[in-house]
Amino acid sequence: MRSVKRIADSTIRRLSVYLRFLEDFESRGLATISSDELARRGGTTSAQVRKDLSLFGSFGKRGLGYSVPELASRLREILGLGRQWKVVIIGAGKIGAALVQYLGLKQRGFRVLAAYDSDSSKIGKTFEGIPVRDVGHLERDARKNPPDIAVLAVPSDNAQAVVNRLVACGVKAILNFAAAQLQVPSDVTVKTVNMAMELEGLSFALTSRD
């Protein structure tokens, strides 16, 4: 992939948004789209759209716009969605179970291998065809079939310990739902989704309006 310069997180999020709209347009058979149209739908500006895309190449035709199928395909390639990523989910509580279901049903390109838990009353069950396995088997399983991405849905107290094990297994990408600040080596990417933080952001917004 060789990116010449570091790409901002915000850019990648916008590319995801553009791709979502492009796939919608694609399914409706539209052939081309302008940066202006993408911007309007994505809640940004046409200059931003063009700048985002220009970081990866020149995909448009002057005077015309972008070919919908081609741009969609380019974005999928940029985002690494051309392959199946192998995902494990750690924690099969309410959140973990909801994530299994969500990923199992909705998300192409991400295949859930298994969920893991330490609660013996859950181990052996399946959610949407995904087995719940003993978290003690994590390392053994990972040696046979190494996951690319781990989704963490365990209590905050256990989070760092589990992360250490995942890192030792060679996992390089973690989606963290625990309200904990995780320490990882610099070659491991962590994205944290923190309900409490989002709610506090809303609380601040409500409070700071006059």
Next chain:
Amino acid sequence: MRSVKRIADSTIRRLSVYLRFLEDFESRGLATISSDELARRGGTTSAQVRKDLSLFGSFGKRGLGYSVPELASRLREILGLGRQWKVVIIGAGKIGAALVQYLGLKQRGFRVLAAYDSDSSKIGKTFEGIPVRDVGHLERDARKNPPDIAVLAVPSDNAQAVVNRLVACGVKAILNFAAAQLQVPSDVTVKTVNMAMELEGLSFALTSRD
């Protein structure tokens, strides 16, 4: 609250992180903490911590640091956590149910009034003591007991229609779990949590490493 200047989103997220650590220190009876210590635990720099706090006032003592209980209390006040926010959850599917549970059990300061759904097989049930009500009753309920915050856990296609109704009900803060770009008036704050986007961010990170 009267903020003199606009506060960055990133600042607010860091304040949440600081508060989490302060509450931990508080419960362990520690009296003071330095910006350096907070920075280390929060994965940032001491200068950043001091700058973040200085946007709201001077809470520390030179040569000493910050009083843990006082700073915690100040942050709670800044973030608007001194009161109970009334929350409704729209959508009682797997995600909605998981959120009801999470908010009901874990989150002080946010009281869930009800969940809403259109599926008659769900209406009338309760999750963790929270009633699932007919979404048709939303407006009537809101008039009697107006919610401050709405959590959106409905399919993307319905999201905008529901948002329009929420806005009409006077809701000024929305936590959106639907993969949709929402249009709202400028006095309404929306925070979107988008699984697909986060996963695509991880996919990009995995792909763009050499």
Next chain:
DNA sequence: ACATGTGAACTGCTTCACAGCG
């Protein structure tokens, strides 16, 4: 004529470095 691609200007967040004060 129209819409892209991009250097330049701008805006705003982060980092630096040090004066100020306990």
Next chain:
DNA sequence: CGCTGTGAAGCAGTTCACATGT
């Protein structure tokens, strides 16, 4: 002396505006 509070400097992301290509 130690640590805060803060202008100034540095850096990164966004917006502008126009040359360029079709």
